[in-house]
Every structure is written in structure tokens, then in C-alpha cells.
């Protein structure tokens with residue numbers, strides 16, 4: 001899970017940003033480990049099973065900052081790497097309003113319609129990041145479902161292609177997320193912390209600027225996935241305890 005790739009980000013964006021070098025380190029390690037970046041479209045169309053997925057990795061970007069076209073996307077293309085880009089559909093060609101309003105974060109220009117269409121032409125995948133980047137675990141069920149369905153419709157109409165996956169903003173999933181995503185026509189849902197991974201709550205791992213070679217190597221391994229399987233339930237429990 002990535003957001004921004006920039007060398008001198010505004011201090012409010014630092015947490016969600018990796019430098020050009022860190023991004024190249026990640027791509028180098030993917031290559032060195034013999035991993036092949038794929039997309040959800042490819043997984044569905046090629047009907048990849050467990051053994052077909054063994055050497056695959058999904059590189060994903062949330063929020064669709066337009067600046068990804070300056071460095072990250074050209075670097076992916078140089079290596080013929082695919083990636084999935086998650087766009088909040090009500091903010092196409094707009095700014096990261098939710099960050100600005102809630103956290104007074106620096107404004108970031110998001111991809112416009114032409115840039116999203118260009119991604120598809122380049123063989124990349126666009127997924128839904130909801131309509132308005134809401135915390136879907138804290139709105140009513142109808143609103144959450146409408147957000148999933150409408151964002152899918154908007155993107156499908158714009159891109160003339162099927163939208164396969166939904167990345168929950170903030171990783172926040174409503175209790176009935178599986179049923180809702182399925183009903184809205186998605187095949188995959190992406191979470192961040194989840195006690196039990198399913199196709200509708202896939203675990204994502206963020207790559208951070210402070211991650212050294214070993215940390216990236218670990219995050220790209222099955223070992224890390226196993227570690228998180230044990231650690232995440234404790235993390236969730238601890239969080240709900242402190243919230244209470």
C-alpha cells in the first residue's frame with residue numbers, strides 16, 4: 001500500500017509518502033525476489049489459483065495523486081510493472097478534501113478523468129476508493145452500500161471497463177462488508193488491519209520511508225503475512241480496549 005512518491009513532501013504528507021529512492025528500492029526488491037506485479041483484473045481473467053499467485057504481488061496506490069505521473073508511473077512502465085490505483089470517485093480532478101478538512105493537510109491535486117483513462121490504456125488497473133473517502137464503519141449501512149455501488153458505476157462509465165476491487169478508506173470496513181461488496185458487484189475488498197483475511201478483506205502492507213532493505217524484504221514475504229495474522233487481532237483488541 002502506497003500513497004505519494006515524492007522527494008520533498010510537505011511535512012503533513014510525510015507519513016503517507018516515500019522518496020523516489022525508496023520507491024526504486026521497492027521495485028528493485030520486487031524484481032530481485034522474482035515477484036511479478038499483477039492486478040485484480042488479471043487474477044480474475046486468468047483465473048489464477050494459489051499456485052499461480054505464488055510469485056505475484058500487487059502494488060497499490062490510494063487516492064490517485066496526479067503527481068504519480070511525474071515519477072512513479074514512468075518507473076513502473078520502464079519495468080513493465082502493473083499497479084492498481086484507488087480513486088475516490090467524487091473527487092476526480094479535485095483535491096484531497098477529506099485530508100484538508102479533517103487534518104489540515106497540504107492540498108494534493110488528484111488525477112483527472114483523462115489521467116485515469118490513460119492509466120487503463122497503460123495496462124494499469126483503477127479500483128474504487130469509495131465516492132467521498134468516508135469511514136464506512138461509522139455511517140449507516142445504506143449510505144455505505146450506496147458509496148460502494150455509485151463509485152463503481154461512475155468509474156465503470158468513465159473508464160468503460162469493469163471495476164473489480166474496492167479499497168476501504170482508512171481500512172475501515174462496515175460489519176456486513178462482504179455481503180455489501182458482493183451485492184455491489186466487486187470481487188475483492190482491501191482492508192489494512194483485519195483479524196481474518198478473506199477476498200473481501202485482503203490485508204495490505206504499507207511501505208514506509210523508514211523501511212530498510214530487510215523490512216521491505218520481510219513485507220514482501222509470506223513470513224510477514226503470518227506474523228500479522230497473529231499480531232493484528234491483538235492490535236485490534238488493544239485498540240478497542242483503549243477506545244472503550
Ligand SMILES: [Zn+2]
Nearest residue numbers: 062063169170
Ligand atoms: Zn485514501
